[in-house]
Amino acid sequence: MDNFVDQFFNLDLMWQSLPLLMKGLGVTLQICVVVIVLGGLGGLLLAVASDSRRLWLRWPTIVYVDFFRAVPPLVLLIFVYSGMPFAGVNLSPYAAVILAFLLNNSAYYSEVYRAGLQSIPPGQIEASRSTGMSRLQTMTWVVMPQAVRNVLPDLLSNTVEVVKLTSLASVASLGDLLYRADMTRSMSYNSSPIVLAALIYLILLWPLVRMVSRFERKQSQ
Template sequence: MNGVIDQFFNLEIMRQSLPILMKGLWMTAKLCATVVLLGLVGGLFVALATLSRHPLLRYPAIVFVDIFRAMPPLVLLIFLYSGLPFAGMRVSPFAAVALAFFLNNSSYYAEVYRAGILSVARGQWEAASSTGLSRTQALTYVILPQAVRNVLPDLLSNTVEVVKLTSLASVVSLGELLYSANMARSITYNASPLVLAALIYLVLLWPLVRLVSRFQRRLAA
């Protein structure tokens, strides 16, 4: 029992590793802010394209969503980071992760947005049009606020998954939280830094998980 505690819950090693993990946490925070923002904005434009009346916008958007929802994000990340150099295009680890997650997240966020827009009653479009609003104004001021409210739990749930998936960045040696914890483990020959990283993820994500549950209960009521 003492061996297990010393290997996984060594407080002294956790204390020594904490500065390294804090640097990784800062990189994780920057990465999350980037990929979530790109995914939310990109997903909205893709969703609008899938609902467009113009085939030249709608069909490519549908293909985009199908492809990148089906492709595992890890495969996409490795392809961008390790495959593009063979075509003479080198990207930094951060850029590779940001691009891979932008493509993957946009497809998922797009489906959430699309469901939200379709959940708004058709009469809302007609009511907005009757007040003199253009289609773009109706979408911006009437439809989208209602759509986002209807699917807010799904958007938050997707965001939690995105934050968890940023740990995949460690495979391209980006110094985020998991990568930093693994480096600390290799230096100390002890798994306590990995346990500490897991606790940090738990502290960060548990409030979001509870928030999602609260929104889901409110909507159900």
């Protein structure tokens, strides 16, 4: 029992590794902010394009969304980081991680937004257009606020998945939270830094998970 506690809950080692893990947490949060913001905006544009009446715009968008939702994020990251250099495209670990996660998450955000757009009754759009509002004004002031509200739990749930997805960044040797924890583990031959990293992820994600549950309960009522 003492060996188990020392191997996984060595408080002294956790305290010594905490500053290094905090630096990794900063990198993780940077990735989260960039991917969530750009992925959300890209997903919104893709959702609007997939709902377009123009076939030349709608079908390529649908193919893009289906393809990047089907490809596993880890496979995509390895391809971008390790495969593209063979084609002469050399990206830094940070750029490779951002690009791979952005391609993946914009597709998922797109499906969430599209579900929200389809939840708006056509009568509201027709009524807005009859008042003299343009299509852009109708989309901006009438459709999107309601659509986002209708799928807010799904948006928050997808955001939680983005935070968990950042743990794959260690594959690209990016100094994020998990990578630094694993490096500390390999040097100390002790798994306590990994446990500490898991606790940090739990502290980050627990409020978001509770928020998702709260919104889901409100919607069901």
